[in-house]
Amino acid sequence: MSSLPTLEINDLFAGYGETEILKSINISVEPAQTVAIIGPNGAGKSTVIKSVLGLVNVRGGKINLNGQDIIGIAPDEAIRQGISYVPQTHNVFPNLSVLENLEMGAWTRKTGIKERIDEMFTLFPDLQVKKSKIAGSLSGGQRQMVAMAKALMVDSKIMLLDEPTAGLSPKYQSEIFQTIKKINGSGIPILLVEQNAKQALEIADKGFVLVDGANKVQGTGKELLEDSNVARMFLGSKD
Amino acid sequence: MWQTFGFEFVNFYFIPGLVVGCIYALGAIGITLTFGILRFANFAHGEVMMIGAYFTWTVMTLVKNGLGFPIHPLVAAVPAIALAISLFIFVDRYFYKPFRSAPTIRVVMASFGMMLVIRSFVQSVWGPNQLTFVPGIARPNETVKSFTNSFDMMILMPNKHFWIIAGTFVIMLALSWLLTKTKIGKGMRAVSDSPELAKVSGIDVEIIIRATWIVGGFCAVAAGVFLVMDLQMLETTMGFRMLLPMFAAAILGGIGRPFGAVVGGLVIGLAEELSVYPWLGNGPLLSPGYKTGVAFAIMIVMLVLRPSGLFKGRLF
Structure with missing residues (x-):
């Protein structure tokens, strides 16, 4: 180490x-x-x-x-x-679905996007069920989960x-x-x-x-x- | 019923309204994307429509004079679109980008100046007078006429209207695919939602801005070519005259909402044409001279009652 x-x-x-x-x-x-x-x-x-x-x-x-x-x-x-960064407010793209938010978090990633999304769904199981929902329609807590998962899409x-x-x-x-x-x-x-x-x-x-x-x-x-x-x-x- | 009401309504009001609506819709897409992503009202958008139509006319004329055969405006529009997009990107690089972090009013004024520059350029090169785009009278398509007549619902639709409606439909499908299925399209929606968050999510905002000019330029030239196909003539002020209804369409649909702009464009186009239908008595409800006023009235009502537009666009 x-x-x-x-x-x-x-x-x-x-x-x-x-x-x-x-x-x-x-x-x-x-x-x-x-x-x-x-x-x-x-x-x-x-x-x-x-x-x-x-x-x-x-x-x-x-x-x-x-x-x-x-x-x-x-x-x-x-x-x-x-560096994964989660801002205090306005930390998700409200008119994009949960899945699309994660994809945007992976903008700088060249490979392994699908695998990383699967890892995020394992870490945040609630998001998998809501992956097609528009992020702006989620509760505050769920939005925070999306924001964290989105930020973690980078290595x-x-x-x-x-x-x-x-x-x-x-x-x-x-x-x-x-x-x-x-x-x-x-x-x-x-x-x-x-x-x-x-x-x-x-x-x-x-x-x-x-x-x-x-x-x-x-x-x-x-x-x-x-x-x-x-x-x-x-x-x-x-x- | 069709003979007394439908024939006149559909052929002389509804279809022309739909055609104008398609043109507004295409123009409004670029305006709403620029407004949503770059955060400013681009006054030069109408001029790009106009110069795109002039480029198209020039390609058609060069091919006809050089090779001896005519080409369809939609074929000639391909190199014209490439030229217009290059112009958009050039203007952004040297005239708008320096104002990116300045107060919005400066870039709005820069776009106003660019509007005058482009129009003056076109007037210098092609002259200030009207030019004929396609000569002759546009006759109704015989197949559509006889087919619909067999149902006692005769529709008189010239080929140019078919191309405009079908072309708009194809562009809408392509745009829908781009915005919902591709990385760049999703990035455009993301930047439109929040440019600040996009930046700290690693999204390359400059690439998104370039994509916005490409999509906006493509749609603007398509709108300009469809407009001159419909009018069959070109003039240097045509882009400026389209600006107000296109802004009205973008505001009606919601700023930053391309699909809203499509709906907004169709509503404004239909409302303009249907406002002169003789709804009460024999004369037109409104004098045709007030058609643009209808777009303006819809925009004002929308800004007062629901400024975010029909599809909850961005508020500034």
Whole structure:
């Protein structure tokens, strides 16, 4: 196994236009790990993911995927390099069927599309029954499953999830976290941005707490769950 | 019943309405695809229809003068389509692409400028006056006439109308296959749904844009050739005059919905023609001069009552 982290972000400065959001962020995702980024609204959690994909202006620092510098690459090139990305909202093509959504996820793939679709239907059995349904007609949870399956259609080196449980019912939230565990169990490292900090840290090997665009606390998921400051600020604990 | 009502209605209102509707439908496909995928109203679309018809006329004339025999407009349209598509791609590369991430109004204005450039170019090369596309009177097809007459339902359909309706039907089938069965067609629908998501799904949006110009250019030239086959003459303002009903058709069907544009085109074409039928009394319901007003009225009503169109298109 490679000793290099799958994704390594060092001293990252990034933002939109003139506004600087991230100020010296350091995050690393080791092979087969699930890493959660938590923090209050406006802390820059989603901006970290968008920096990896080349969707925001990166002003300084390093982003390496398996040791290769990927700063400044176009989003479609990032996908071609094996980054699976699930945006927070508008993450499926609503007027395409479930199957067509998966096919669009495989745009950069040259071979093995049918086999990969079958693998996705094994991972997400609900989708097989609904493969001809228009994605826009599915429930929020099912749409999230389509979005994740679509993102995994590439030969995934890492999966980036931007608040995958936002707006979902508690039942679907648990289901999504179980699915994330399952995906990670297949060997795909995961970088997860979540508002639902407690559940995210429960499945995470490592967690990073961001406040105001900078690293505040970091540790294993268990350590952060047990940290009284983190618990008081982000997990809703009254202690 | 047929003699008192049906004959006149079908032959002089319904079939011409269907023919005009087919032309609007083909033109509206390109407009709705450009609107849905590139997010702007392309004012130069009508001019591509027009220049495609001029290219076709030129190929027909060159073959007739050079080889001594006439060729059918649909054959001459093949090289004309290639030229029009090249023009579309050239214009996109050098005039629209630089504005891709600028506010939409800039590219809309660029397309307005391009409309004037293309029309001026055509006027300089072919002259500002009308040209005859096909001389003579279009007589009804005798086979259709005698066949339908044996059922006491005589239909007077000239060959040109048959070609327009049949040609549109074939293009619709091909378009349907392209959009639902091919990777590029599904990609076009995906980009129309969400260009941002398409980009982060790895879809090569520039290839999709090129495909959009190819499909839009093909349909635009087909619409232009069908229009001049119907009118039997060419003029440099014909594309501009088609612009409003084609936009109305695209909005009626729903922006970004090619099949909606087809339905929208047929509805607008039929509504225009049927608005001059003597529904009340002996005179036309509306003066023929108000035909374009019907398309405009439908567009306004649709924008007020259901801006997403009949097939839930994109809202801007």
